[in-house]
Amino acid sequence: MRDTALPIDDRGFSYGDGLFETILVRDGSPLLWKYHMARLQSGIERLALPRLDLAAFDSLPAQCGPGLKVLKLIVTRGSGGRGYRPPELAEPRWRWTVSAFQPSAERWFGGVNVRCCELRLGLQPRLAGIKHLARLENVLARQEWGDDAIAEGLLLDSEGSLVEATAMNLVWRRQGRLETPLLDRCGVRGTLLSALDDTLALHWLRAGLEALLEADAVWLINSVQGVWPVRRLDDSAGNCLKQWSLEANDAFRQAAHRQLGYPLNFGD
Amino acid sequence: MRDTALPIDDRGFSYGDGLFETILVRDGSPLLWKYHMARLQSGIERLALPRLDLAAFDSLPAQCGPGLKVLKLIVTRGSGGRGYRPPELAEPRWRWTVSAFQPSAERWFGGVNVRCCELRLGLQPRLAGIKHLARLENVLARQEWGDDAIAEGLLLDSEGSLVEATAMNLVWRRQGRLETPLLDRCGVRGTLLSALDDTLALHWLRAGLEALLEADAVWLINSVQGVWPVRRLDDSAGNCLKQWSLEANDAFRQAAHRQLGYPLNFGD
Numbered sequence: 155m156r157d158t159a160l161p162i163d164d165r166g167f168s169y170g171d172g173l174f175e176t177i178l179v180r181d182g183s184p185l186l187w188k189y190h191m192a193r194l195q196s197g198i199e200r201l202a203l204p205r206l207d208l209a210a211f212d213s214l215p216a217q218c219g220p221g222l223k224v225l226k227l228i229v230t231r232g233s234g235g236r237g238y239r240p241p242e243l244a245e246p247r248w249r250w251t252v253s254a255f256q257p258s259a260e261r262w263f264g265g266v267n268v269r270c271c272e273l274r275l276g277l278q279p280r281l282a283g284i285k286h287l288a289r290l291e292n293v294l295a296r297q298e299w300g301d302d303a304i305a306e307g308l309l310l311d312s313e314g315s316l317v318e319a320t321a322m323n324l325v326w327r328r329q330g331r332l333e334t335p336l337l338d339r340c341g342v343r344g345t346l347l348s349a350l351d352d353t354l355a356l357h358w359l360r361a362g363l364e365a366l367l368e369a370d371a372v373w374l375i376n377s378v379q380g381v382w383p384v385r386r387l388d389d390s391a392g393n394c395l396k397q398w399s400l401e402a403n404d405a406f407r408q409a410a411h412r413q414l415g416y417p418l419n420f421g422d
Numbered sequence: 423m424r425d426t427a428l429p430i431d432d433r434g435f436s437y438g439d440g441l442f443e444t445i446l447v448r449d450g451s452p453l454l455w456k457y458h459m460a461r462l463q464s465g466i467e468r469l470a471l472p473r474l475d476l477a478a479f480d481s482l483p484a485q486c487g488p489g490l491k492v493l494k495l496i497v498t499r500g501s502g503g504r505g506y507r508p509p510e511l512a513e514p515r516w517r518w519t520v521s522a523f524q525p526s527a528e529r530w531f532g533g534v535n536v537r538c539c540e541l542r543l544g545l546q547p548r549l550a551g552i553k554h555l556a557r558l559e560n561v562l563a564r565q566e567w568g569d570d571a572i573a574e575g576l577l578l579d580s581e582g583s584l585v586e587a588t589a590m591n592l593v594w595r596r597q598g599r600l601e602t603p604l605l606d607r608c609g610v611r612g613t614l615l616s617a618l619d620d621t622l623a624l625h626w627l628r629a630g631l632e633a634l635l636e637a638d639a640v641w642l643i644n645s646v647q648g649v650w651p652v653r654r655l656d657d658s659a660g661n662c663l664k665q666w667s668l669e670a671n672d673a674f675r676q677a678a679h680r681q682l683g684y685p686l687n688f689g690d
Contacts (some may be wrong), residue, residue, distance in 0.1 A: 157430055158430065159428060159429055159430060160427060160428045160429075160432075160435060161427055161428075162425055162427060162428060162496075162517050162519060163519070164428075164435070165561075166435055167432070167434055167496075168442075168496075168555070168557075169438075169553060169556075169557040169560065169561050170437075170438035170556040170557060170558045171554065171557075171558060171561050174436075179611055181463060195550075200560075201484060201561075201562070202565055208643070218546045219670075228435075228436075228463070229428075236558065237589055238548065238560040238561045238563075238564040238588055239565070240561065240564075240565060240590055240620065242599035249430050251430060272435070273545075273548055274545075275544070276543070276544020276545045276546040276580070276608065277542075277544045277545065278542075278543075278544040278559060278580075280559075280562050281558060281562070286555035286558055287435070287436070287437065287438060287556075287558070288437075288557065288558040288559075289436075289437040289438060289439075289471075289545060289556065290438045290439060290508065290547075290554055290555070290556040291549070291556075292437065292506045293433075293439050293469075293506045293508065294469070294506045294548050294549070294684060295435050296505070296506040296508075297470055297505075297507070297508060305527045310633060312544070312545045312546075319505055320506055321505055338684045361494040367424070407577060414524075
């Protein structure tokens with residue numbers, strides 16, 4: 155159901171016991187739909203939610219109307235159970251909302267400033283990769299700064315390995331190789347990242363901050379915003395750790411924006 | 423508001439961005455009220471929710487009616503914000519529900535069987551101790567077993583230290599000393615545990631499973647259920663790790679049950 159209130163006993167609300175997807179929709183056609191549905195399905199299996207016919211969602215994008223929209227789809231385990239224990243026969247509940255969306259061309263082509271968050275993500279392999287509703291770590295991390303000149307915050311895990319930004323994935327180029335952090339212990343596996351993994355040679359690895367300091371280009375990406383090249387990285391106290399020159403003809407951004415129908419180059 | 427539906431954009435639902443308390447109420451009088459309000463206040467500060475006048479909640483227990491009830495009080499950051507980023511001026515939202523409650527005298531006096539969960543809690547000092555809404559780790563852990571002969575599951579953290587059970591705190595006696603795990607990196611600091619900490623000599627420590635194997639008594643406790651002495655501990659494959667004989671005149675249970683108005687001994 156669209157925009158409908160939730161009963162107080164919904165387990166998504168009580169415990170974060172559910173999943174969501176935020177999907178870019180252009181004139182009623184979704185981008186990366188197959189990847190969003192695959193991640194949702196993976197989340198359903200990981201949380202052991204009852205089977206759900208995802209085909210029921212196929213008709214939603216066309217109902218979003220003209221222009222660029224973000225369709226948010228939320229699936230929860232529904233109501234019931236005794237405390238944390240799910241009910242024997244859970245009936246999943248789903249809701250969707252639509253909002254207008256305007257991406258930032260300034261960030262695509264002018265790049266962004268990023269800081270390191272103090273918060274470290276806890277290691278939780280059972281939840282890693284999926285987009286579940288229990289996202290309080292991201293909320294706390296996003297509260298660490300209010301300065302609009304900082305577009306995003308980098309997150310390391312409790313052992314000091316790079317993971318992601320608060321709402322975007324992280325990719326860098328080092329010695330000609332495209333690298334991205336393993337998302338097997340925490341973090342969300344973005345759909346744009348998965349799509350690029352199918353088309354580019356992405357190297358998944360466990361690496362600390364030093365990998366970024368050795369990189370000659372760094373990008374933040376997601377399936378709604380597209381690609382933000384990183385211009386400058388600060389530590390959590392605001393001291394500059396490194397700056398990068400932006401590349402006018404950025405092949406990585408082009409590959410990613412092709413997936414989303416976004417402009418490949420400035421002025422396109 | 424009591425039992426009222428939530429708007430779809432409530433941040434408690436979207437991100438687990440909120441807190442809850444489950445409070446035992448007997449004939450309209452709450453137990454451990456001061457400890458519940460203190461933990462709620464601590465959570466409000468940790469999540470940087472706007473200030474909230476907790477005195478507004480003082481009138482709720484009297485509205486619960488006669489008999490033994492559980493009052494669940496939920497506070498969220500409310501609606502709004504851009505993604506994970508909270509709104510500049512959040513307006514917290516709260517809801518409450520009441521349900522009848524019947525504790526298990528069989529578990530108080532007959533003890534319980536407990537298993538070790540496979541899931542390890544991620545380390546997140548920023549959320550440790552408070553009772554926030556992002557409890558998916560507890561839900562996953564509670565899904566590990568379905569056998570009603572197992573009352574609870576023990577949780578270790580990602581480094582192998584004891585933390586708690588899925589919905590209860592853990593206390594044991596070793597060499598005459600009452601010990602309980604530090605809750606500074608994960609876990610929830612229960613209100614009954616806090617109340618006992620004010621009246622007994624509890625030793626807080628970082629310890630692995632071996633501490634339980636050396637213990638001559640083990641208890642699970644919370645402010646609603648009271649005290650469950652552990653009779654037997656299994657590993658996650660169902661192999662018995664240790665059994666304990668129950669003590670008829672259990673001074674720890676007596677001290678805890680005094681806090682809750684529960685019977686001190688079998689037959690009371």
